[in-house]
Amino acid sequence: MNTKGAQYVCINAYPFLVFPVSYWIKRQIFRICIMVLLVGIALLLGLFLAVLLFNPRHRKSGHKGKAQASLNDNKASKSYSKTEISLHNKRTDCWIIIKNKVYDVTSYVEEHPGGDAILAHAGDDSTEGFFGNHLYYSL
Helix, strand or coil: CCCCCEEEEECCCCEEEEEEECCCHHHHHHHHHHHHHHHHHHHHHHHHHHHHCCCCCCCCCCHHHHHHHHHHCCCCCCCCCCHHCCCCCCCCCCEECCCCEEEEHHHCCCCCHHHHHHHHCCCCCHHHHHHHHHHHHHH
8 A cells, every 4th residue: 555645644532543544535524524514504594594484574563453353344344335435535544446345555555665656546446556457457
């Protein structure tokens, strides 16, 4: 066996055992360490993403209890006249009509991505603004 240029490693438990370690073995050990590190990072990232996906998000506005109560109240449908709906046209009391259904969107007015655009049709039919011309007429 040619040991010229080979490095020697001593195992602590048995100091009398000394054997040559080739470059190939060192490279394989390094690759295994890198692989273990990458797998560990992937597991941590997966755990982090799972926590993000399954953790319930809280709404910005504190209307959580109000929204739950309104879901229970809306089980029985009620008919509204156009004049009744037109009275709810303010930022603090905003109703809209979408496809002949009435929605109380008061709690959503502040969070609307279009700003006050939702108030342009408050108390009126917002179907065309909600779906757009091309979607509403194709349905």
